[in-house]
Amino acid sequence: MRVYLDHNATTPPRQEVVDAMTRVLRESWGNPSSTHAEGAAARAAVERARTQVADLLGCAVGEVVFTAGATEANNTALLGVLAGRAPTHVVSSAVEHPSVEASLEALEARGWRVSRVAVDADGRVDAADVAAACEPDTALVSLIWANNETGALQPVEAVAQFTSERGILLHSDATQRIGKLPVDLSLVPAQLLSLSAHKLGGPKGIGALVVRGGLEFEPRMHGGPQEQRRRGGTENVAGIVGLGVACELARAELPQRAQQYAARRDQLWEGIRAKVPRVRRNAHPEAVLPNTLNLEFENTAGELLLQALDLEGVSASAGAACASGSIEASPVLLAMGRTPEQARGSLRFSVGAGVDAEQIDFVLSRLPDLVARARSAGDV
Ligand SMILES: Cc1ncc(COP(=O)(O)O)c(C=O)c1O
Known part of the structure; x- marks a missing residue:
């Protein structure tokens, strides 16, 4: 999948x-x-x-x-x-x-x-x-x-x-x-x-x-x-x-779209919160796009987690980019007061058309183990 x-x-x-x-x-x-x-x-x-x-x-x-x-x-x-x-x-x-x-x-x-x-x-x-x-x-x-x-x-x-x-x-x-x-x-x-x-x-x-x-x-x-x-x-x-x-x-779909996106995004967040320790949200839950979940996994090498997710079939994106061999933290997360290490452990999940509850369950079935591995392998 x-x-x-x-x-x-x-x-x-x-x-x-x-x-x-x-x-x-x-x-x-x-x-x-x-x-x-x-x-x-x-x-x-x-x-x-x-x-x-x-x-x-x-x-x-x-x-x-x-x-x-x-x-x-x-x-x-x-x-x-x-x-x-x-x-x-x-x-x-x-x-x-x-x-x-x-x-x-x-x-x-x-x-x-x-x-x-x-x-x-x-x-x-x-x-x-x-x-x-x-x-x-x-x-x-x-x-x-x-x-x-x-x-x-x-x-x-x-x-x-x-x-x-x-x-x-x-x-x-x-x-x-x-x-x-x-x-x-x-x-x-x-x-x-x-x-x-x-x-x-x-x-x-x-x-x-x-x-x-x-x-x-x-x-x-x-x-x-x-x-x-x-x-x-x-x-x-x-x-x-x-x-x-x-x-x-x-224009035709906007009202349902916001609800559908938020339902999948919240399903993901509730699942992660229940299954993965030491995670926090990078945004205020009341003032955020309905489809976006940016999470900091404490003490995690985000780039390794991202790669592992991709291998399992899940595409997301990272709060830090690899630029000429070194990790460059997102200026947005730094502006929010996060440290470079916290930015490194941050991943963005953004849902949209075609993402269903079964897919989110699949992500939740893989993610806890992958986070644990990225934490131990990350050397952070
Ligand atoms: C907030 C924002 N502004 C501008 C852009 C640039 O858009 P485009 O890819 O059409 O140049 C993007 C997309 O990358 C974006 O997310």
Whole structure:
């Protein structure tokens, strides 16, 4: 049996997505910029998908700009929007995805001041700390809505209230939240939102940046008139269609999905808690994605446990990565106050579509023994 518990890394594309993409590749392969019938068919497919994305997110259709994924969306939100401005100040958090953190560093190299708000032991920022970090010349706040490693949810709604009152732009990387919990931009006055299809049952290499209220930015891709001159290059029509279908499925299934994911995640957590000693959760159980369980196995070589799980048929992911022969602890876990050893013993399990109770029972039947072995073999 294989049990895939790494849905925060990527999700298997849904069958409906594969079918729609296949159809488009076969039948609507025209260039959406062409004015003939083939072009018009491709254009219609792109615009239908744009509506599907906007309907899921509660924004206007014209506010959806397709990108090659969330990395590009995050880069565009930070570097594109701030490109033409004299450097001032940006506020973000200590637990952003590397594509935001690297963009912040690029801004710093251009003379911008960046404040990274600290998180508590559960990986959450306090909205009041974000407000306090804002200065009179703060141009933009960028806050990840749900963390990819821990699933910790940030108070984006509360932050949006004061950024809009103070005329500060708000960007949120909502990549991990979308498709798992509601995101309704008609209620949250954020100007910029990033997403990626492959985190919600869509294909890789496609995503979107929602740009609201006619906010102007310098495109990251200079070229043709595509995306109303906001992103040059012939559209990835099949990918866009896949994203659209994934969003439509998410919209229809969201209420059940959150419950189903939480049921499997909680089954796993209760089982581990009952069977494995010295385990703690890296996140607050009330402020976390319904599908994510990040656990610290005390005194455990996480990389060995991960390998052993893989050999048994279980895919998860680690809180520390092996970089050039040494173990590099996750900056997110370090920002939460964990030691490098604690980060090393941390594993992320993320459930999703297709994970059932039987699979979780299978994981629970193997895990206690594997943890015991990783503890004795790990030399930690
Ligand atoms: C929170 C978050 N932001 C951004 C990304 C990058 O997305 P993409 O793979 O589409 O570039 C990911 C996925 O790795 C993510 O989890």
